[in-house]
Amino acid sequence: MRLLGITLPLLAVLMLLNGCAEKEKFIVYGSPQNEGEVEALIKEEDFVDRTTVIQYDDSMLVAVQIKPWDKWKKAKLEKKLQKKFDKKYPNKDVFVSADYKIFYEANKIKKDQIEDNKLSDKITELIKLAKEET
Amino acid sequence: MVIVFQSKPSLLAGGVVAGPLENRSVFSQYFDAVYDDERWQMKTNEQGHRKMIEEACEFAMKKMNIQNGDVEYLMGGDLVNQMTPTNFAARDLAIPFIGLFSACATSVSSVIIACLLTELGAANFSLAGASSQHNSIERQFRYPINYGAQKPQTAQWTVTAAGYALIGKHREEYPSIEAATIGKSIDYGMDDPFHMGAAMAPAAFQTIQAHLEQRNQKIYHYDLILTGDLGQLGLKLLKGMFVENGVKNEELTFLRDAGAEFYGQDEAFQSGASGAGCSAAVFFSYVLQQMRAGSYKRVLLVATGALLSPLSYQQGETIPCTAHAIEITMK
Amino acid sequence: MEKEQYQQLEQNVTPKPPYLKNVAKAFFVGGFICAIGQAVSLFYMIFFNFTEATAGNPTVATMVFFAMILTGLGLYKRIGQFAGAGSAVPVTGFGNAVISAAIEHRSEGVVLGVGGNLFKLAGSVVLFGVVSAFFVALIKYILVTIGVVSW
Numbered sequence: 001m002r003l004l005g006i007t008l009p010l011l012a013v014l015m016l017l018n019g020c021a022e023k024e025k026f027i028v029y030g031s032p033q034n035e036g037e038v039e040a041l042i043k044e045e046d047f048v049d050r051t052t053v054i055q056y057d058d059s060m061l062v063a064v065q066i067k068p069w070d071k072w073k074k075a076k077l078e079k080k081l082q083k084k085f086d087k088k089y090p091n092k093d094v095f096v097s098a099d100y101k102i103f104y105e106a107n108k109i110k111k112d113q114i115e116d117n118k119l120s121d122k123i124t125e126l127i128k129l130a131k132e133e134t
Numbered sequence: 135m136v137i138v139f140q141s142k143p144s145l146l147a148g149g150v151v152a153g154p155l156e157n158r159s160v161f162s163q164y165f166d167a168v169y170d171d172e173r174w175q176m177k178t179n180e181q182g183h184r185k186m187i188e189e190a191c192e193f194a195m196k197k198m199n200i201q202n203g204d205v206e207y208l209m210g211g212d213l214v215n216q217m218t219p220t221n222f223a224a225r226d227l228a229i230p231f232i233g234l235f236s237a238c239a240t241s242v243s244s245v246i247i248a249c250l251l252t253e254l255g256a257a258n259f260s261l262a263g264a265s266s267q268h269n270s271i272e273r274q275f276r277y278p279i280n281y282g283a284q285k286p287q288t289a290q291w292t293v294t295a296a297g298y299a300l301i302g303k304h305r306e307e308y309p310s311i312e313a314a315t316i317g318k319s320i321d322y323g324m325d326d327p328f329h330m331g332a333a334m335a336p337a338a339f340q341t342i343q344a345h346l347e348q349r350n351q352k353i354y355h356y357d358l359i360l361t362g363d364l365g366q367l368g369l370k371l372l373k374g375m376f377v378e379n380g381v382k383n384e385e386l387t388f389l390r391d392a393g394a395e396f397y398g399q400d401e402a403f404q405s406g407a408s409g410a411g412c413s414a415a416v417f418f419s420y421v422l423q424q425m426r427a428g429s430y431k432r433v434l435l436v437a438t439g440a441l442l443s444p445l446s447y448q449q450g451e452t453i454p455c456t457a458h459a460i461e462i463t464m465k
Numbered sequence: 466m467e468k469e470q471y472q473q474l475e476q477n478v479t480p481k482p483p484y485l486k487n488v489a490k491a492f493f494v495g496g497f498i499c500a501i502g503q504a505v506s507l508f509y510m511i512f513f514n515f516t517e518a519t520a521g522n523p524t525v526a527t528m529v530f531f532a533m534i535l536t537g538l539g540l541y542k543r544i545g546q547f548a549g550a551g552s553a554v555p556v557t558g559f560g561n562a563v564i565s566a567a568i569e570h571r572s573e574g575v576v577l578g579v580g581g582n583l584f585k586l587a588g589s590v591v592l593f594g595v596v597s598a599f600f601v602a603l604i605k606y607i608l609v610t611i612g613v614v615s616w
Contacts, residue, residue, distance in 0.1 A: 100507075101516040132519055178572040278569035280536045281586060282545020282552055282561050284487075287480055322471050332475045336466070370478050375466055378474070 029110040030055035030119065034089075038062075041088060047077055052106040056119045059093040060085070061126065063106040066098050074098050095123075097130045136348040137314045143252040144308040145245075145462065146259075146300045148418030149193030151186055152411075153268065153294030159407075160398045164419035165295075166193040172269065172294055183212065183219035183267035188226055190296035191261050194418075198300055200259060202227050207251055207260035209244035210298065211235045213271045213410055220265070229261065237439030238363050239317070240264035241297060241414035242458040246314045248301040249460075263298030263418060266409030275327065275444055288329040290365045290393060290408035297414025299422070306465055309425040309433075313349060313461040317341035319441060321454040327442060331368020331393075331405055333453040334438040338364060339375045341436055341457035349461070353385040357430040360421060361457075362413030362437035363393030365405035392416035413437040425464045433462045491551030494544065498555045502528050525556050532560030537568070562586040 026042065028035045033055065042051050042062075047070035054061040062085060066074055078098045085094040097103070105126055114122060150165045153172040162168055167189065173182035174189075187210070195205065208229040212220045217233045224231035236243040244262035251257040269279050271292045277283050304310055320340055324333035338361050346352065353359065353376075364372060369391040376386060396407035396416065417435050424430050436459040447453065466474075506524045509515040515523065535541040541561045544552045552558055566585045570578040584591065608614050 099517045101510045101514075101520075104511060129514055129516055132516065180572075273569055277586065278565035280539060280542050280561070280565035280568055282536075282541045282543075282558065282565075284546055284549035284553075286482060322468050324475070329479065332479065336471060339466070367478060367480075371475060374474050374478060375471070378466060378470070 025050050027052045027107070027110055028055065029053070029106075030116075037088075041084065045077075045081065048081075050103070052103060052110065054106050054109055054119070054123060056116065056123060058091070059120070059123055060089070060095070061102070061106060061123050062094065062096045063103040064096065064098050065100070065103050095127050095130070097126075099130055102126055102130050135315050135317075135344050137246070137250070137316070139249055139253050139311055139313060141253050142304040142310040142312055142463075143249045143301050144303065144305045144310045145418075145422055146302045146305070146308050147194045147197035148297065148299045148422045149190040149195075149197070149263075150295065150297045150415045150419040151189045151193065152296075152415060153186075155268070156293060156295055156415075158398075158400065159293075159396050161392075161396065161416055161420045164423055165415065166190075166419070172267070179267055179269040179273075180214060180219055183214065183265065183270050184222045184226075186267060186294070186296045187212070187220055187223035187265050187298070190263065190265065190298040191223070191227055194261060194298050194300040198259075198302075200300075202229055205229050205259045205261055205300075206257040207231070207248060209234055209247045209260065209262040210264055211240040211244065211410065212265050212267075213237065213292075214274055219267070219270070236437075236456055236458065237441050238264070238266075238408060238410045238413060239437040239439030239456050239458045240410050241362065241417060242314075242435060242437035242460055243316070245299060245301065245311070245460055246316065246458060248299075249311050249314065252301055252303060257301075259300060259302050261298050261300055263296065264410035264414040265296030265298075266292055266294065266411035268292045268294045268409070271409060275442075285404055286328050287404050288326070288331065288365075288367055289404045290330060290363065290406055291397065291403040292409040293396065293407045293412045293415065295409075295411035295415035297411060297416075297418040299418045309422060309462045309464045311460050312463050313345070315341050315345040315348075315459040317344075317457040317459070319454045319456050321452050323452050325447065325450070325452045327440075327447050327453070329367070330363075330408060330440045330453070331365035332371055333440050334364055334455040334457070335368045335371035335375065337455040337457040338368075338372055338436050338438045341459050342434065343379075345434065345459050345461070353381060353388050356388055356432050356434050358421075359389050359434045359436065360417070361389070361391045361393075362417075362435075362439075363396075363406070363408040364391045364438060365408065366391075366394045367405045368438075369394045410439075421462075425462065428464065431464055435460050435462065487549050490547060491549045491554075494548035494551035495555060496551075498528075498552065498557055501531075502555070528556050529560035529563075532557035533564045536561050536564045541565075559587055559590060562590070 026039050042048050047066050048064050049067045050065040052063045082096040151167040152165050154170050157168050174185035176182045176185055208224055208231040210220045211217050211234040234240050234244050241264040248260040248262035320337040322336045373386050393406040393408050393412050397403040436457050438457040440453050440455050442453045505527050506520045509520045509523050566582050567579050570582040
C-alpha cells in the first residue's frame with residue numbers, strides 16, 4: 001500500500017504530461033467547399049478545442065471536442081453551434097455533435113478514406129447513434 | 135467485591151488454539167495449535183468457531199490425561215448472538231454447562247465461577263474460558279468482512295482464538311488462584327465502538343484499584359498485572375489514570391496488556407488485538423507457562439469487556455464496560 | 466477519577482486522525498479509480514457503438530464487476546483501509562458494499578441470506594440517492610417554471 005502511495009501521484013503526473021502533445025485542431029474531409037468559412041465559424045467560438053468536419057453532398061457532420069471546463073455546458077454549447085450552422089447554411093443538412101464517439105468515428109472516416117458511396121450511409125448511422133438515449 | 139479463595143483452586147492446564155492470522159502473534163509459540171484454516175474445515179465461520187472451542191477444551195483435558203466424563207462443569211462464552219458456538223460446543227463435549235457473557239471479560243469471569251464451584255467442593259475438574267472468531271464477530275458488531283471501510287487508528291482487531299483452562303483442587307506444583315475481584319459495570323460516557331480501549335480502561339482501573347485496596351497490596355507486589363484487550367491506546371489511558379492517582383512511573387512497568395502486545399508493533403492491526411479469545415489465549419498459554427517455569431510468582435489477570443451491542447450504539451447509548459480480575463500465585 | 470477528567474485524558478492520549486494525509490490518499494486513489502473508469506468508457510466508445518451518453522451503463526457494470534473480483538479476492542478491504550472515501554465513493558464502493566454483504570450472508574441461504582441482506586449496507590445509498598434526486602429535480606423544475614434558469 002505504501003508503494004501505491006508513491007506510484008499514484010507519479011502516474012497522475014505522467015498522464016498530465018501525455019495530454020500536452022499537440023494535435024491537428026481542424027480537419028475537413030469530403031468535398032473541400034466552404035472549408036475556410038467553416039473553420040472561421042468554428043474559430044469564433046473559443047470553447048471548441050478540436051473539430052472534424054465531414055462533408056458529403058448536402059449534408060455536413062460537424063464533430064467537435066469542447067475544452068475541459070466548458071464541458072459542463074456541453075449540451076448547451078452543442079445546441080448553440082447547431083443553431084449557428086443552421087443559420088449559416090439553411091440549405092444544408094448540418095449535424096453538430098460534441099460527443100467523443102462521433103468525433104472518433106469522424107476521424108476514422110478521414111483516416112480510412114471512406115469512399116463517397118459509403119459515406120452517406122456512415123453519416124446517417126452516426127447521426128442515428130448520436131440521437132440514441134441511454 | 136473481592137473473593138478470597140481459602141482452598142486456592144489450581145489452574146492445572148490450559149488449552150489454546152488459534153487461527154491462521156494469529157501465527158503473526160508474538161505469543162503464537164505458546165499456543166497449543168495454530169490452524170491454517172480459520173473455519174477448521176467447516177462450512178461456516180460459526181461452525182469453525184465451535185470446533186475451535188472443542189479443540190481448546192480437548193487440549194486442556196489431554197494435558198491432565200482426563201476425559202470429558204471426568205469434568206464436572208464447563209463455564210464459557212463467546213461474542214456471537216446467543217453464544218451459539220459455545221452452546222453447541224457444550225452439546226458435543228457433553229459436560230454440564232453454564233454459558234456466561236461478560237463480553238471479552240468472560241475469560242476471567244468463567245474462571246471465577248469455576249473456582250467458586252471448586253471451593254464449594256462441587257467440582258474436581260472444571261473447564262473455564264472464552265473464545266472469539268474474527269469473521270463471525272466482525273459481522274456481528276461491524277461490517278461484512280470484505281467491506282472496504284476504513285478503520286481508524288483507535289480500532290482493534292478481533293482475534294481468532296479459543297482459550298480454556300482446566301481448574302481443579304489445589305496442587306502445590308500448579309499456579310493457584312488466591313483471590314478474585316468481580317468488577318462493576320463502569321460507564322465513563324465513551325460511545326465510539328472503534329475506540330473500545332478508551333471505554334474499557336476506566337473499568338480495568340477501578341477493578342485493579344479495588345483489588346489492591348481490599349487485599350492491602352501495592353502494584354509492586356505483583357510480577358505482572360496483565361489486562362485483557364485494552365490495546366495500545368487503552369493501556370496508555372490506564373497508565374495515565376494510575377499516574378493521576380499518584381503511582382510512580384517505575385511501577386507502571388508491571389502493567390501490561392495482552393491486546394497491545396498480541397500482534398507486536400504491526401500497524402495493520404491499528405491499536406492491537408481484542409476479543410474474548412485475545413485475553414483467554416494469552417492468559418491460558420503464555421501466562422500459565424511462564425508461571426510454571428517460575429518466571430512469575432504473583433500475577434493479576436484483568437480481563438476487560440465492553441458490554442455493547444450493535445443495537446445499543448446505533449440507538450446512541452454509551453458503552454458500559456466491566457473488568458474482572460484473578461490473582462494467581464505460584465510457590 | 467471523574468468522568469470529565471477522564472474525557473480530558475482521553476482527548477490527550479487519542480491521536481488525531483491524519484485528515485490531510487487521508488484526504489490526499491482518497492484523492493489519488495479515487496482519481497485513479499475514475500481514470501480506470503474513463504479508460505473503460507473510452508474502450509466502449511472505440512470498440513462498440515456507444516456514445517458518451519450511452520457508454521455510462523456498460524461502464525458502471527464493468528466497474529462493479531472489477532469491484533466484485535477485488536472483493537472476492539479480499540483485496541478491496543485493503544484498498545479501502547488505505548484510501549477511505551477514495552474507494553468508497555466511486556461506484557466500485559457501492560459494488561463492494563453489495564458484494565461483501567452477499568458473500569457474508571451466503572451461509573444463511575440464497576433467499577433469506579443473500580436476498581435479504583444484499584442491500585444491508587447499500588440500501589440506504591439507494592434510498593437517499595433516489596430521494597435526493599427527486600428533490601433536486603423538483604427544485605430545478607420550480608426554477609425553470611418561474612423562469613430563473615433553463616433546462
